[in-house]
Amino acid sequence: MNFIQPDFWRDLLVVLLPCLFVRFVGQRSRIWQTYWDAIALLGISLLLLGKASWISLVVLLVEAGITFWAVRHIQGTAHQSRRWVGVGAIALNLLLLAYFKYFQGVFSQAFTESGTSFTSGALPLGISFYTFQNIGLIADTLRNQVKQPIQPIDYFNFTSFFPKLASGPIERWETLSPQLHQFQLQFSRHHVEIGLRWFSLGLFMKLAIADNLATYTRFAISDTGNAWEIWLFAILYGLQLYFDFAGYSFLALGLARMLGIELSINFLAPYTALNIQDFWRRWNVTLMTWFRDYLYFVLGGGKVPWTALNILAVFVASGIWHGSSWNFVAWGLYHGGLMLIYRYGGKRLKLPDSLSWLLTFASVMAGWLLFTEQNLTRLGLEFRALFTPSAYQFENLHYALSVLSTGTPVVLLLTVLPALVMVITEAIAAQKNSDSPYAPFLHPWAARILLGLTIILAPRATSSFIYFSF
DSSP: OOTTSHHHHHHHHHHHHHHHHHHHHHHHTTOOOTTHHHHHHHHHHHHHHHHHOHHHHHHHHHHHHHHHHHHHHHHHOOSTHHHHHHHHHHHHHHHHHHIIIIIHHHHHHHHHHTTOOOOOOOOOTTHHHHHHHHHHHHHHHHTTOOOSOOOHHHHHHHHHOHHHHTTOOOOOHHHHHHHHHTOOOOOOHHHHHHHHHHHHHHHIIIIIIIHHHHHHHSSOOSOTTOHHHHHHHHHHHHHHHHHHHHHHHHHHHHHHHHTTOOOOOOOSOGGGOSSHHHHHHHSSHHHHHHHIIIIITTTTTTSSTTHHHHHHHHHHHHHHHHOSSHHHHHHHHHHHHHHHHHHHTGGGOOOOHHHHHHHHHHHHHHHHHHHHOOOHHHHHHHHHHHTOGGGGOHHHHHHHHHHHTTSOHHHHHHHHHHHHHHHHHHHHHHHHOTTOTTGGGGSHHHHHHHHHHHHHHOOSSOOOOGGGGO
């Protein structure tokens, strides 16, 4: 479900308009029941997913069926079996995720080598996100935090709600289910207006910034001994990744808001963070709070002697969640190591805010090299160059700039400049209210300006959302 493609909007209108017409006729005839709105929403979500990928629909329904049965069983019995059912359901969810995300390619290669035809399919849409959402619901039910019996329509809407399906956010039952239970398929002026503002922000981030930056990050680093080129690539990719993923998140948030549903804000101006702990409170918020609540605390959190191992486990798990290559494990260990340095030493240092920000920003940007490069040998050379003084020669800077000039310098300037302005504006807004760093962009006139700039700056060819592959 690509919100920036015309096909998505065509498919949405094809399923939405008949629902609205039937609802209108039913209301005028006084036969329409309120709970039919929730059924209509479920139908819309499942039809859109089936249109995008039928195998994705099948996998979602299988996982949803396992989870719903397990939760109802847990809620309906006080017997010891409830724990075994919960653990079994969590294991089945993880096995499905592991197969499609990590082992499908292995099976494909094994069958090919044996002379048997086997085609490896694409990753089912959104499986990484709704799997974690299902596991969270099962765990909360085992903890008796979900007290009211879940209803089938509410649950299936919770797991398949189309704005958040492809790339999150990972929602919690206690925050999303009450909205779905009272859902009405109508568009109030207030909700549509707020939703369009978020949507304008997401479009600008994705089309005007991320897709233009993709021109400069789609090629590998040409000289692994050139520190300037490495830094330029890392910073441009870091900006692209942020504006691409945050852009999707705000598009999803805006689309849901138009329907009267409030999704969680998944980003809180992460590049304004003054330390690595603060960064991870701001980046992909729902994923990291999921790991905190369902892995870190389960392992004992910060109240046990092995706290350092718990922190490393969380970040290694986060790396594996993103991909099966060793570079993702290295990325997790890297950020886990940064968190340990900050926890056991960095907190005691009293650095100026500007220096704290620079160190955090540089550390995060360097980490994106681990996120993009699967060749560990090249990774080692790149990191060695970053700490080699001779790699910062003027000739290397001239070469790095010449690599950038292979694109259109004006386009790069018109992309990087708004990106920097946006990050600076986020920083100023975050100082005033850390819960709403995007408030300046949600003003009615700001939304109109962002939409106009998007029309002017957006490239002709758009790229897929980066997190669709996770």
